[in-house]
Amino acid sequence: xxxxxxxxxxxxxxxxxxxxxxxxxxxxxxxxxxxxxxxxxxxxxxxxxxxxxxxxxxxxxxxxxxxxxxxxxxxxxxxxxxxxxxxxxxxxxxxxxxxxxxxxxxxxxxxxxxxxxxxxxxxxxxxxxxxxxxxxxxxxxxxxxxxxxxxxxxxxxxxxxxxxxxxxxxxxxxxxxxxxxxxxxxxxxxxxxxxxxxxxxxxxxxxxxxxxxxxxxxxxxxxxxxxxxxxxxxxxxxxxxxxxxxxxxxxxxxxxxxxxxxxxxxxxxxxxxxxxxxxxxxxxxxxxxxxxxxxxx
Numbered sequence: 657x658x659x660x661x662x663x664x665x666x667x668x669x670x671x672x673x674x675x676x677x678x679x680x681x682x683x684x685x686x687x688x689x690x691x692x693x694x695x696x697x698x699x700x701x702x703x704x705x706x707x708x709x710x711x712x713x714x715x716x717x718x719x720x721x722x723x724x725x726x727x728x729x730x731x732x733x734x735x736x737x738x739x740x741x742x743x744x745x746x747x748x749x750x751x752x753x754x755x756x757x758x759x760x761x762x763x764x765x766x767x768x769x770x771x772x773x774x775x776x777x778x779x780x781x782x783x784x785x786x787x788x789x790x791x792x793x794x795x796x797x798x799x800x801x802x803x804x805x806x807x808x809x810x811x812x813x814x815x816x817x818x819x820x821x822x823x824x825x826x827x828x829x830x831x832x833x834x835x836x837x838x839x840x841x842x843x844x845x846x847x848x849x850x851x852x853x854x855x856x857x858x859x860x861x862x863x864x865x866x867x868x869x870x871x872x873x874x875x876x877x878x879x880x881x882x883x884x885x886x887x888x889x890x891x892x893x894x895x896x897x898x899x900x901x902x903x904x905x906x907x908x909x910x911x912x913x914x915x916x917x918x919x920x921x922x923x924x925x926x927x928x929x930x931x932x933x934x935x936x937x938x939x940x941x942x943x944x945x946x947x948x949x950x951x952x953x
Contacts, residue, residue: 669777671800671802671867672748672776674865675747678866679751679752683727684755685762687762691732691762691763695733702945704894705945707894708893708945709947710822711733712730715734716739718741719742719743719789719790720789720793721746721792722743722793723811724748724797725772726747726752726756727752727755728745728759728760730795731745731770740769741769742768742770743770743771744771744773744789746774747773747775748775757772778806782810784814785814787815788816789819790819792814794822794823799825799868799869799870800862800866800870805883812885812886815952818952819951823881824894824946825870825872825948826857826861826870826872827946829873829923829938832860832861832943833853834919836898836899836902837856838853838919839909839916840910841860844906854870857871878948887950887953888948889948891947892940893945894943894944895941895943899944900934911925
């Protein structure tokens with residue numbers, strides 16, 4: 657029995673075309689052991705990723721939706737480690753759905769525990785009933801979609817009133833945004849002179865031609881979630897390891913630059929450290945991966 661549910665296939669949008677040809681981490685694994693080891697390696701590349709997201713948690717007996725599942729990292733993680741009764745992976749990219757299916761097959765997961773669904777970008781409705789999902793995982797997706805408001809509305813519709821969601825979107829209050837983009841790319845390296853910082857940021861994350869890549873201030877994303885029926889809490893931003901290297905190498909030069917706008921200098925001056933030496937901004941870790949825990953309001 658196929659794990660993949662067929663779906664309507666209209667002409668792909670620019671976003672669908674991009675993510676079909678730029679699937680994140682397209683490594684194809686030769687064994688279940690190699691697949692499982694990669695999951696642990698990924699946590700090592702992103703300090704606080706596991707801690708802030710709570711992946712994969714205890715979901716015994718629950719139905720989990722991994723919205724924007726990519727090549728199946730978290731689908732496999734939930735299936736192996738959370739006790740979920742069923743995991744549904746959804747993505748706009750047929751490449752991602754294929755890779756996720758191959759990945760699941762390596763682990764010999766029972767077919768009834770997993771379903772992979774390609775959902776066209778901009779689909780008016782997710783192919784799920786109201787309140788069908790106990791837990792939503794959405795990692796690094798909403799900053800790339802045309803209409804994040806509509807997606808949030810649909811995620812709330814399919815989530816049970818007793819359910820929970822964990823969402824990551826790119827964090828504007830981050831070392832990546834203020835130091836790497838604001839200083840390294842725009843001042844030191846003079847990438848695309850005259851471009852807005854939003855455009856330079858967009859080209860800095862998932863490839864220079866990525867159609868949409870937004871960075872949200874926490875208060876902005878919290879308000880957006882409230883508008884669509886959630887009671888949200890901001891957990892902080894996990895780091896890409898490069899952010900910590902950039903901070904050590906470039907913070908002093910950035911603060912001494914006459915060209916760096918005050919917004920970025922004020923961010924850098926406000927940083928302090930936790931007991932492990934990881935940077936904090938306004939009491940929260942300030943990496944690129946802004947994590948939000950949502951429950952229905």
